[in-house]
Amino acid sequence: MPMDKPFSGASQIHALRKRLMEQTKWSISTSLSSKDAHVIRAVQTSKNLEAIYNLLFEQTLEWYALHFPEIRQMVRDPLNVLGIVVRAGPRSKITREVAGQFYTDDYSIARLTDAAAKSAGGDLDENALRAIQGVAQTALDIKKEQTRLNDFVVRQMKDLAPNFSELATPTIAAQLLAKAGSLKHLSELPGSTIQVMGAEEALFSHLKTKTRPPKHGYLFNHPLVKPLPKHARGRMARTLAGKLAICIRVDVFGQSRVVDQYKPALEALSKRLAKSSPRARKSLNVRRR
Structure with a gap:
């Protein structure tokens, strides 16, 4: 199919270059001015x-x-x-x-x-x-x-992220955001990644020397995780991270409030884990939403 105006000539190349530069400048400006x-x-x-x-x-x-x-x-x-x-x-x-x-x-x-x-x-x-x-x-x-x-x-x-912040606490939510680099990237991460964010050194050590993998990163300081006995923190952090992954996606791509659906079950799980023994932890289940 013949082109009406073949792409040639210094003027057209200059115009295209200018247009691409303006688009890039706009993209960078938008990115840097984001909250x-x-x-x-x-x-x-x-x-x-x-x-x-x-x-x-x-x-x-x-x-x-x-x-x-x-x-x-x-x-x-x-x-x-x-x-x-x-x-x-x-x-x-x-x-x-x-x-x-x-x-x-x-x-x-x-x-x-x-x-x-x-x-x-x-x-x-x-x-x-x-x-x-x-x-x-x-x-x-x-x-x-x-x-x-x-x-x-x-x-x-x-x-920015009302569901995510309320469930994670604003401080931990901000730490996770800073580690991810942007809200959009954070919303693309699975719960398993969110669970160990902030524990990169321990994760690297696990991959390199086959030591035990980390069970939590920033989530260690969460009020539902930190007070628990050592054997129960990983279970709590894993479940919490899964719900956080859902909350951040809702905050980025939707407008609804979903955090109230998860808080009661997570709080109940934390209470049960606090009373559990290392042998009993596998029998504990959290009600799925």
Whole structure:
């Protein structure tokens, strides 16, 4: 069949190239402006902030312990350690009033103030104190920013994937999304893949050295999985992942609410597994939906 206008000539090639470039630019712009791309970036940034926060806390604790070594045993919460460094400064100023900002019981308050008064730590000059407080304040600021980022992620996930987020919890849902790379790709994954997402190192070790395969990744921290005895977590994670695979497909390709169909059965299964013994786990069944 003869063509009306044969595809030839520099002008036609230039026009086609321009058209393809515009289409590619539009596709990239659409992809980068999608909400899931912002959630993924927020999750990755929050993870980086957590690493920086932990590093700054460790450095603050090591440094301040030269002046008040007993604080290692007295104060376990990192935020409390940082708060004491910033608000009190030298151990001589760790009064009952300051300690009361971090503890509510008299025993803990008296224990901390007594340790500060009898500390065997070295002296701390004003310049060193300001330096330590600066690092501690930076760590606190980073933790606040991380909290704001996490709040943003939770709000966005509830909007993007309501069924998936409610069943997985918004935090775990965001972690799974970040690992998958996009909502569309996540919706294409089977439950067996979702179950072990976040456990790639253990999975690689299994494939390479034939160790036991991982039973869960991010889902380990799910409230229906984590409290269970070790022998029951894999069963719970597998069943949960199967329902999550359905929920994310509904969120991406439909508009209905389906999570209420699965939550009661999953909660009932978790309760039964919590009471099960390793030998009895094979006899437990969850009602299929």
